[in-house]
Amino acid sequence: MSSLSNRRIEQLALSAVDACGRAYAPYSKFEVGAAILMQDGQVITGCNVENASYGLSICAERVAAAAAVSAGYRKWRGVAIASVGGVPPCGACRQFLAEFGLNTPIILVNLIDGARSVCNLSELLPRSFGSGDLPEIT
Ligand code: THU
Numbered sequence: 287m288s289s290l291s292n293r294r295i296e297q298l299a300l301s302a303v304d305a306c307g308r309a310y311a312p313y314s315k316f317e318v319g320a321a322i323l324m325q326d327g328q329v330i331t332g333c334n335v336e337n338a339s340y341g342l343s344i345c346a347e348r349v350a351a352a353a354a355v356s357a358g359y360r361k362w363r364g365v366a367i368a369s370v371g372g373v374p375p376c377g378a379c380r381q382f383l384a385e386f387g388l389n390t391p392i393i394l395v396n397l398i399d400g401a402r403s404v405c406n407l408s409e410l411l412p413r414s415f416g417s418g419d420l421p422e423i424t
Contacts, residue, residue, distance in 0.1 A: 288391040288404045290323070290364050298323050299395045299402050302368035305331035305346065306397065312336060318346035319368040322354050325361055330354040347379035351386065364391040365407075372396030372403060380411040388414055 306319025318334045332350025336343040372394040390407040
């Protein structure tokens with residue numbers, strides 16, 4: 287069960303769809319939008335940004351997460367991700383998002399049929415590595 291109301295889920299899903307429209311994906315043609323809901327109700331978005339040097343491309347989730355942190359937010363209430371197929375975040379993005387809350391609700395939005403599927407980041411990243419696994423630095 288998600289801690290988010292249906293209204294919040296819908297708001298976040300629509301923001302992710304909107305962000306997807308700003309994706310820069312001329313190489314893969316696979317456009318992704320992400321939207322993160324902050325504790326104070328603000329929503330910060332990101333889209334994937336590709337590059338002619340393919341390996342430099344950045345996923346939508348990490349663009350959104352970095353924008354949120356840059357705006358002063360380190361805790362969030364949920365993340366929505368919109369794409370054709372409603373795909374889950376890649377492994378790198380799971381790890382990147384987990385830094386700011388392994389227990390975060392994730393909403394996957396399928397642009398084909400409009401389906402929304404809700405899960406939790408902890409389900410997507412079992413036996414995760416985090417700051418608690420690092421040795422204490424004295
Ligand atoms: N992509 C994302 O934006 N998020 C993911 O979690 C999976 C992949 C992007 C990266 C690249 O621009 C395109 O989708 C194809 O892999």
